[in-house]
Amino acid sequence: MVKEKVSVQNLSKSYGDLLVLDDISFSVKESEFLVIVGPTGCGKTTFLNSLTKIIDINGGSIKLDGEDVDPKKHHLAYILQEYSTFPWLNVEQNIAYGLKIKGYDQATISERVEEAISMVNLENHRRYYPGELSASMLQRVVIARAFATKPDVLLMDEPYGQLDLNLKYKLEDELLNLWEKTKTTIIFITHNIEEAVYLSDRILVMTNKPTKVKTELINDLPRPRKVSSQDFVNLRNEVTDLIKWW
Numbered sequence: 001m002v003k004e005k006v007s008v009q010n011l012s013k014s015y016g017d018l019l020v021l022d023d024i025s026f027s028v029k030e031s032e033f034l035v036i037v038g039p040t041g042c043g044k045t046t047f048l049n050s051l052t053k054i055i056d057i058n059g060g061s062i063k064l065d066g067e068d069v070d071p072k073k074h075h076l077a078y079i080l081q082e083y084s085t086f087p088w089l090n091v092e093q094n095i096a097y098g099l100k101i102k103g104y105d106q107a108t109i110s111e112r113v114e115e116a117i118s119m120v121n122l123e124n125h126r127r128y129y130p131g132e133l134s135a136s137m138l139q140r141v142v143i144a145r146a147f148a149t150k151p152d153v154l155l156m157d158e159p160y161g162q163l164d165l166n167l168k169y170k171l172e173d174e175l176l177n178l179w180e181k182t183k184t185t186i187i188f189i190t191h192n193i194e195e196a197v198y199l200s201d202r203i204l205v206m207t208n209k210p211t212k213v214k215t216e217l218i219n220d221l222p223r224p225r226k227v228s229s230q231d232f233v234n235l236r237n238e239v240t241d242l243i244k245w246w
Helices: 046-053 092-102 104-118 135-148 165-182 193-199 230-243
Strands: 006-013 017-028 033-037 060-066 078-079 153-157 185-189 202-204 213-218
Touching: 006 153, 006 185, 017 046, 017 060, 017 185, 033 046, 033 153, 033 193, 046 153, 078 092, 078 135, 092 104, 092 135, 092 230, 104 135, 135 153, 135 165, 165 193, 213 230
Parallel strands: 033 185, 033 202, 078 153, 153 185
Antiparallel strands: 006 017, 006 060, 202 213
């Protein structure tokens, strides 16, 4: 039986009189690739910020491995839409940053950095600084830094939203390869329905504010997925209709 990794129960979050998250409950299995979709501004990012304790919740609970989530104890990696590399650090130093913050010894840091650099094919750019890298390489550095920490859960908030289509597909395939190798639990937010169908094991569809879970869809399309296949198109249209009609 697959272990439950993340459990969200009756989660609510308000900003003054504005109720954003309204009694949300769902779970994420270990090694699952969960994609969350919903209307723009419905509170998807608010949920990720709640999970990482960037913001406090008003009610309910978020548990990781059966315990209240605690960034000081649990290994959470968070990849944003904006590039979050440090311009004064080179590729190696950027990837090592999270490991240093976590207090790993130098031998472990060096081993993890080498492994991560190899996974994202940046061996020949290890001494480069962010200002010398392409958009694709910048995103690889961020992803390598996240995977280097071997996170309990990897959170991704529209990480490819600003990239052109060809580059986005390439990076999505690289992410899937890393996920299949590492079996990392991933929660991925996107407004792109095709991306959700391409990546996910399961799709969580959210309503508009006050946000609830409208439905969830199991995505058992075989991998690698063909965006032109009829089954892919059918699922994409189903998700689109769920978001479009309220």
